[in-house]
Amino acid sequence: MNVLVVWTTLIAIFKFSSALPSYPVVGLDLHLLFDNTAASPNGSADFDGKGASFDSGFLPTGPWVYDNIEYALPSEWGTSNDNVIADGQILYLDEPTFLHELHFLFAGDADSGSPVFFGSVFTLTFTDNSTQDVELITWNWWKWPVINNGVIHTPYHYESGGALKNENMTDIFQWSTATPSELAVTSITFPSIADDNRAHIFAMAISPSVTPAEASEPALAIRRARFTTLWEAVNGTRAQVVEVTVANMLPTRLLSAETSLLSKHVVSVSGSGVETLVPGIVNRLVPGDQVTVEVLVSGSRADGSAAVTIEDPNGDIVGTSSGWLTIPLVEYWTPDADILRTHETPSWWNRAKFGIFIHWGLYSVPAFAPPSSYAEWYDWYLHKDPGPSNPTWVYHLDKYGEDIVYDDFMVNFTASKFNASEWLDLIDDAGAKYFVLVTKHHDGFALWDTSTTNRTSVALGPKRDLVRELLETSKAEKPHLHRGTYLSLPEWFNPDYAKYGFDMWPGGLAHNAFNSSELEPYTGRLEINDYLVDLQLPQMLELVTTYESEIMWCDIGGPNKALEFASEFYNNALANDRQVTMNNRCGAVPDFETPEYSTFSAIQPRAWESSEGMDPFSYGLNLQTNDSQYKNATTIIHSLVDIISKNGNYLLDIGPTAEGEIIPIMQTNLLDTGRWLKYSGRCVYDTKFWFQGSQDTGSSPDVRFLTTPGTFCIVVLSQPEDGKIVIEKRLPLLPGDEMVLLGPDSDIAVAWSMDGASGQLTIDVVNMEIFEYAWAFEVRYKVE
Ligand SMILES: *[C@@H]1O[C@H](CO)[C@@H](O)[C@H](O)[C@H]1NC(C)=O
Ligand SMILES: *[C@@H]1O[C@H](CO)[C@@H](O)[C@H](O)[C@H]1NC(C)=O
Ligand SMILES: *[C@@H]1O[C@H](CO)[C@@H](O)[C@H](O)[C@H]1NC(C)=O
Ligand SMILES: *[C@@H]1O[C@H](CO)[C@@H](O)[C@H](O)[C@H]1NC(C)=O
Ligand SMILES: *[C@@H]1O[C@H](CO)[C@@H](O)[C@H](O)[C@H]1NC(C)=O
Ligand SMILES: *[C@@H]1O[C@H](CO)[C@@H](O)[C@H](O)[C@H]1NC(C)=O
Ligand SMILES: *[C@@H]1O[C@H](CO)[C@@H](O)[C@H](O)[C@H]1NC(C)=O
Ligand SMILES: *[C@@H]1O[C@H](CO)[C@@H](O)[C@H](O)[C@H]1NC(C)=O
Ligand SMILES: *[C@@H]1O[C@H](CO)[C@@H](O)[C@H](O)[C@H]1NC(C)=O
Ligand SMILES: *[C@@H]1O[C@H](CO)[C@@H](O)[C@H](O)[C@H]1NC(C)=O
Numbered sequence: 001m002n003v004l005v006v007w008t009t010l011i012a013i014f015k016f017s018s019a020l021p022s023y024p025v026v027g028l029d030l031h032l033l034f035d036n037t038a039a040s041p042n043g044s045a046d047f048d049g050k051g052a053s054f055d056s057g058f059l060p061t062g063p064w065v066y067d068n069i070e071y072a073l074p075s076e077w078g079t080s081n082d083n084v085i086a087d088g089q090i091l092y093l094d095e096p097t098f099l100h101e102l103h104f105l106f107a108g109d110a111d112s113g114s115p116v117f118f119g120s121v122f123t124l125t126f127t128d129n130s131t132q133d134v135e136l137i138t139w140n141w142w143k144w145p146v147i148n149n150g151v152i153h154t155p156y157h158y159e160s161g162g163a164l165k166n167e168n169m170t171d172i173f174q175w176s177t178a179t180p181s182e183l184a185v186t187s188i189t190f191p192s193i194a195d196d197n198r199a200h201i202f203a204m205a206i207s208p209s210v211t212p213a214e215a216s217e218p219a220l221a222i223r224r225a226r227f228t229t230l231w232e233a234v235n236g237t238r239a240q241v242v243e244v245t246v247a248n249m250l251p252t253r254l255l256s257a258e259t260s261l262l263s264k265h266v267v268s269v270s271g272s273g274v275e276t277l278v279p280g281i282v283n284r285l286v287p288g289d290q291v292t293v294e295v296l297v298s299g300s301r302a303d304g305s306a307a308v309t310i311e312d313p314n315g316d317i318v319g320t321s322s323g324w325l326t327i328p329l330v331e332y333w334t335p336d337a338d339i340l341r342t343h344e345t346p347s348w349w350n351r352a353k354f355g356i357f358i359h360w361g362l363y364s365v366p367a368f369a370p371p372s373s374y375a376e377w378y379d380w381y382l383h384k385d386p387g388p389s390n391p392t393w394v395y396h397l398d399k400y401g402e403d404i405v406y407d408d409f410m411v412n413f414t415a416s417k418f419n420a421s422e423w424l425d426l427i428d429d430a431g432a433k434y435f436v437l438v439t440k441h442h443d444g445f446a447l448w449d450t451s452t453t454n455r456t457s458v459a460l461g462p463k464r465d466l467v468r469e470l471l472e473t474s475k476a477e478k479p480h481l482h483r484g485t486y487l488s489l490p491e492w493f494n495p496d497y498a499k500y501g502f503d504m505w506p507g508g509l510a511h512n513a514f515n516s517s518e519l520e521p522y523t524g525r526l527e528i529n530d531y532l533v534d535l536q537l538p539q540m541l542e543l544v545t546t547y548e549s550e551i552m553w554c555d556i557g558g559p560n561k562a563l564e565f566a567s568e569f570y571n572n573a574l575a576n577d578r579q580v581t582m583n584n585r586c587g588a589v590p591d592f593e594t595p596e597y598s599t600f601s602a603i604q605p606r607a608w609e610s611s612e613g614m615d616p617f618s619y620g621l622n623l624q625t626n627d628s629q630y631k632n633a634t635t636i637i638h639s640l641v642d643i644i645s646k647n648g649n650y651l652l653d654i655g656p657t658a659e660g661e662i663i664p665i666m667q668t669n670l671l672d673t674g675r676w677l678k679y680s681g682r683c684v685y686d687t688k689f690w691f692q693g694s695q696d697t698g699s700s701p702d703v704r705f706l707t708t709p710g711t712f713c714i715v716v717l718s719q720p721e722d723g724k725i726v727i728e729k730r731l732p733l734l735p736g737d738e739m740v741l742l743g744p745d746s747d748i749a750v751a752w753s754m755d756g757a758s759g760q761l762t763i764d765v766v767n768m769e770i771f772e773y774a775w776a777f778e779v780r781y782k783v784e
Helices: 002-016 347-352 375-383 391-399 406-412 420-429 466-477 531-544 562-575 633-644 664-683
Strands: 026-028 063-066 069-072 090-097 099-108 117-126 131-139 152-154 157-159 164-166 170-178 185-189 199-208 220-234 237-248 265-270 275-278 280-282 290-298 304-311 317-326 354-358 434-440 482-488 515-519 551-555 608-613 648-654 703-707 711-716 724-727 738-741 748-754 761-764 775-780
Touching (some): 026 069, 069 099, 069 170, 069 199, 099 117, 099 131, 237 304, 347 648, 375 391, 420 466, 434 466, 434 551, 482 531, 531 562, 551 562, 608 633, 633 648, 633 703, 664 711, 664 775, 711 724
Parallel strands (some): 354 434, 482 551, 608 648
Antiparallel strands (some): 026 199, 063 069, 099 170, 099 199, 152 170, 220 237, 265 304, 275 290, 304 317, 738 748, 738 775, 748 761
């Protein structure tokens, strides 16, 4: 009896002192591969092969840590090569190594800052000579007019060997990715150069798996404990969200009940005044995996040091990890880029996954675009290279004649059948959780009552405040929907923009498309001094203060007052207990990236949202498009599931008519999507991407993975041929887990089996043809 007591006390002491090992990081030595100099103090370096380079004065030196990963940067820049241009080089590891995670510090040098990003495929070779690809989305080192936002910022770059400076923000980027750990990696092959777009790698590091001779328990480590700028109301106070990521460092091949966490473990954070109000819960953590939980805390201050504690269901401490930097919540946002950059997409946005974008304006009157063009660009296309070889010009001449100018469309932009409740019912029934209304496109016609101009739907056209109608009705009738507003920062033909004009947004009145010696009107202009101060910034502020928009979805970027705007936006939101966000097209300090009619092929841990029209080529309504050409529910659902499996949101656009109606085919496709989401939503909303990968190259049919604290989702995108789904990748499933197919009427239990040696999963299903579009299999963890 006595012995037993002593024994348990010993265990308790042992466990209490069981500090977890720190997360392993080993730098890879790239020096022998280095073949380019990116930076210098005077512009003598040549990063892009065309004489442009970084100014070393703004780059950190020596060991540099980001997101708990240390990268080897030069102790001095400009004296020797400092990066490798990826071109098929092979990097051999010192010895075959099971990899848990791979880390990159990189930048692309595509010509003239375009494209925004491109894919670069690294290939891992394993001990049996099999290979797996890892695609690095290579962000370009700078971009204009939208900015590319990395982790190391410099205010400009040199051009022409230092003779010139380009004052666009110029960056270095970072990416960490899970790596397969069924086998040890022997080498990493770099991508070859394609299309002149070169990926420069400054530093790489690996996080090796832990490979004990015998594994009888999980090998836990804390990947990160990040004090975010997010909060949730807990008992009337703002509790800070601390994002804690717990890793099981064993290689995936050791997956078993013994080597996994499989009961309810409680994650808390404490120290330096920090107290946990609501802990995070981990129900399942298998070898090779990471789980991120949110811990709600109070009391954090600047530069304190907190510890993470993991307790098992008995309250026994399984592990602790200390030394995590505490950062308090921001109480006041100053117009300072370094502070505003810490802002991030709110939890509601991260959970919402699916939004509806609405392009509605004067361009909805002609509702025309030549093939593969945006209909909302009618005004620009009409005036760009006017003449018989311009299809928009020809169409305009045929349909309206040469006496009708763009502003004449105001009369026919009637909104006569617009009913905000009907739109909102449709958005809600489509299963979207937020919407973003275009409040002013590049043509400068605003859909709300702005003090800055009379070029509005209130003074002209329908004489209605359409933004107010939609946003206020939404707040009243659909309080669960979040409300966003698109705003174009530049305008094509605003006389006051001429001072700032660039590229396709020159400002200044348009020349009549049929008589170039005549200038077209810009109806509704009010006398102002400065476009940015008197129009752009006030318009942005009106939308978020008076109209309480929660998403500022800027377009184009370019000259801006984004820092002033963001600080007011965030302070106003804070004062009103709202959590809000803005995209990467406001010209500075973005919360999220916005690929357009494109998506990422790999998980991007940083927030992003992909947008596209239901129309194959246009956001605004294009009456040339046939019903069958619109994305149907199958296409929409597949895009949605693919995007969210890689950590994105999907913003699907519709284009109403000038009268304010949404055409039947668009309604049908939205409603079909909503029907599927109604029963499959548990595998969509409030899910997280799976650390180990969004999909499985080996499986048949095509599948995507998603996780929640208590479940793992396998969404199948095509109907399997023979009633069987086979997935090669080892998933975090253990005996006793229950699998159901989410169905329209009820959940349907399905049988599954996993081959222990290979990890191959087989799901037996029948009657899949009674469903449509996609099939969401939900695995409910057996929690011990
Ligand atoms: C520019 O800087 C480099 C690296 O520090 C140095 O070698 C070179 O002499 C400098 N060139 C000029 C013109 O100052
Ligand atoms: C892998 O390929 C190398 C080079 O082709 C060869 O020498 C080696 O035997 C191969 N190993 C296996 C396990 O097939
Ligand atoms: C940004 O780059 C563009 C394109 O090269 C250039 O026209 C513009 O002047 C640059 N902006 C600044 C502030 O230097
Ligand atoms: C909130 O307040 C209630 C009542 O005082 C208390 O029971 C509960 O534990 C509090 N919750 C948190 C997370 O502090
Ligand atoms: C406006 O509508 C009228 C009546 O439908 C039509 O005759 C006219 O062509 C339209 N004009 C424009 C500019 O759309
Ligand atoms: C708008 O639509 C709602 C819901 O369909 C309906 O109840 C209401 O009467 C409509 N309003 C008008 C002005 O037609
Ligand atoms: C702007 O429009 C309003 C009506 O909405 C009108 O009262 C006002 O006179 C207009 N201002 C100018 C300068 O035209
Ligand atoms: C073109 O516009 C100018 C200026 O308004 C006018 O003098 C001229 O007659 C117009 N040309 C034609 C062919 O209408
Ligand atoms: C739309 O359908 C019609 C009839 O099937 C066809 O002639 C036309 O080419 C289609 N339009 C497009 C843009 O595909
Ligand atoms: C939906 O669209 C896809 C892609 O265009 C097409 O293959 C499929 O047949 C369509 N489904 C239906 C039911 O029309």
